[in-house]
Amino acid sequence: xxxxxxxxxxxxxxxxxxxxxxxxxxxxxxxxxxxxxxxxxxxxxxxxxxxxxxxxxxxxxxxxxxxxxxxxxxxxxxxxxxxxxxxxxxxxxxxxxxxxxxxxxxxxxxxxxxxxxxxxxxxxxxxxxxxxxxxxxxxxxxxxxxxxxxxxxxxxxxxxxxxxxxxxxxxxxxxxxxxxxxxxxxxxxxxxxxxxxxxxxxxxxxxxxxxxxxxxxxxxxxxxxxxxxxxxxxxxxxxxxxxxxxxxxxxxxxxxxxxxxxxxxxxxxxxxxxxxxxxxxxxxxxxxxxxxxxxxxxxxxxxxxxxxxxxxxxxxxxxxxxxxxxxxxxxxxxxxx
Numbered sequence: 001x002x003x004x005x006x007x008x009x010x011x012x013x014x015x016x017x018x019x020x021x022x023x024x025x026x027x028x029x030x031x032x033x034x035x036x037x038x039x040x041x042x043x044x045x046x047x048x049x050x051x052x053x054x055x056x057x058x059x060x061x062x063x064x065x066x067x068x069x070x071x072x073x074x075x076x077x078x079x080x081x082x083x084x085x086x087x088x089x090x091x092x093x094x095x096x097x098x099x100x101x102x103x104x105x106x107x108x109x110x111x112x113x114x115x116x117x118x119x120x121x122x123x124x125x126x127x128x129x130x131x132x133x134x135x136x137x138x139x140x141x142x143x144x145x146x147x148x149x150x151x152x153x154x155x156x157x158x159x160x161x162x163x164x165x166x167x168x169x170x171x172x173x174x175x176x177x178x179x180x181x182x183x184x185x186x187x188x189x190x191x192x193x194x195x196x197x198x199x200x201x202x203x204x205x206x207x208x209x210x211x212x213x214x215x216x217x218x219x220x221x222x223x224x225x226x227x228x229x230x231x232x233x234x235x236x237x238x239x240x241x242x243x244x245x246x247x248x249x250x251x252x253x254x255x256x257x258x259x260x261x262x263x264x265x266x267x268x269x270x271x272x273x274x275x276x277x278x279x280x281x282x283x284x285x286x287x288x289x290x291x292x293x294x295x296x297x298x299x300x301x302x303x304x305x306x307x308x309x310x311x312x313x314x315x316x317x318x319x320x321x322x323x324x325x326x327x328x329x330x331x332x333x334x335x336x337x
Contacts, residue, residue, distance in 0.1 A: 006030040007250070008078045010063055010111060011085030012056065013040035015194040016126065016183060020082055020243040021048050021056050022192070027247060031056035032076060034063070034085070039196050047191040063107035066114070073118035080122035080253070081115060082246060083108065086155075089201035090130070090297040093152035104155035105162075112166060121170070122253050123163070124246055127177040127261065129235070129302055131157045138269065139305035142179070142261050150297035160261065167259035174253035181235035181265030181304050183242045185324035186331035193331030194239070204324070207276065208332040211285040218287055220272050222294035227301060231272035235265040235303035238319035238327070248313035265304025266317045275321070282325040 007024055011017045012033035018040075021031050025048070033045070033056045049055035061068040063085050072078075086104045087093065093100040108125075115123065132140050133147025148154040160177050167173040184204045186193030200206050210218045223230040245264045270278075276287050309315045 004028060004030045005079040006032060006077060008032045008034060008072065008076075008081045009056065010034045010081065010083045011040070012082070013037065013042070013044050014084055015196065016180075016239060016242060017082070017084035018044045018048060018192050019187060019239050020084070020246050022051050022187060023243050023247050025052040025054060025056065032059060032072075032078065033057070034059045034061050034072060036060065036062040039087075041195070041197070044192055051187065051189055051191055063111050064103065066110045069110050069114035070117070073114045073120065078118070078120050080124070080250060081111070081120065082124045082250075083111060084126050086126065088128070088152065090150045090152050091295050092201060093150050093155070094296055097151035100151050100155050104152075105158055108159050109162065112162070116170075121172040121174060123173070123175045124249050124253070125159065125163060125175065125177045127160055127179045128153070128156045129179050129181050129263070129265070129304065131160060131179060132302070134299045135302070138301055139267060139303050140263065141305045142263060142308050149299055153297070164259045171257055173259065174257045175259045176249040176253050177259070177261040178245060178249060179261055179263045180242060181237050181263070181302070183239040184236050185238040185240065185319070185327040187240065188327055188330075190327075190330040190334030193328065193335065195335060203272065203275065204328050207279055207287055208328050210287050210289075211279070211283065211329065212332055216288070218276070218289040219292040220289050221292050221298060223291045224294075225300040227271055229271050229273045232298060233269040233271045233301040233303065235268060236270055236275065236321060236324060237264065237266050237317050238324045241266075241317035241319050245309060245313065245315050248315040252313055260312070262309045262312060263304040263306050264309060264317075265306050267304050267306045269301060269303040270321060278321050279325040279329070282322045283329040285329070
């Protein structure tokens with residue numbers, strides 16, 4: 001038998017990265033996780049091992065450390081990289097912009113330098129629908145005008161441009177920028193899920209914590225958006241659908257060089273109040289909530305046209321909003337450090 005391909009998962013102990021490690025390991029790849037554990041838990045590695053029957057190799061390191069990145073590629077034979085390492089809170093980026101540029105932009109440049117020196121040219125990058133800014137027309141296609149409403153969104157846009165320029169300058173690069181919409185849910189086993197350190201910045205972890213009695217109520221930011229119920233509308237996608245999109249992208253860049261960007265979403269808009277209602281019905285639990293003022297950087301509506309992902313990758317999201325809620329609740333109820 002031939003050698004298994006080895007994938008470096010930068011930020012692989014985080015929410016999306018850990019689920020990607022599961023699909024990669026189950027598909028037969030070897031995985032190296034590089035993580036500094038600034039916003040991830042070490043126990044996730046044993047849980048990945050429990051699901052897959054084998055575990056990824058772990059390197060504790062930071063993509064901002066150039067010597068660390070050089071050593072990773074010098075010491076391991078890496079075939080491709082999935083880059084999940086970055087900060088992702090819109091509101092936090094407004095108060096800590098320097099940290100977001102340092103990690104998301106400077107860190108990515110260090111990774112790219114190490115990849116180029118090691119002649120590893122296949123990369124899947126975690127981009128975001130925030131690169132579309134406050135777009136006027138929905139659904140969003142990949143050729144829509146880009147913009148940003150926060151430092152976080154700007155870092156994603158800047159890195160997309162950097163990657164595009166790298167691919168133009170050297171045709172050996174094969175880069176997929178996956179523009180995530182809003183991942184929810186957890187692995188069906190309840191073994192891994194979304195539980196970041198500190199106060200969650202995403203909606204679903206707050207919903208499940210309120211439902212579990214860990215928090216008294218949920219704050220719904222903004223009730224005066226130009227939507228049916230006044231709350232913001234987003235395209236929610238199951239995290240397992242999302243990471244299966246990464247696997248499809250990995251197969252695609254094995255045969256296709258250059259740079260491209262692809263939306264990963266369900267193509268359906270759901271308001272915050274609709275999501276709360278769906279969760280309450282799915283798990284039969286009450287989620288008390290109250291309105292709070294809008295947060296700076298948030299936009300009214302955002303959902304995807306996922307046609308390009310279907311055409312290039314043969315991929316489509318198929319798990320329902322109800323399944324996202326059930327799996328997130330199962331994870332909340334099953335979580336053991």
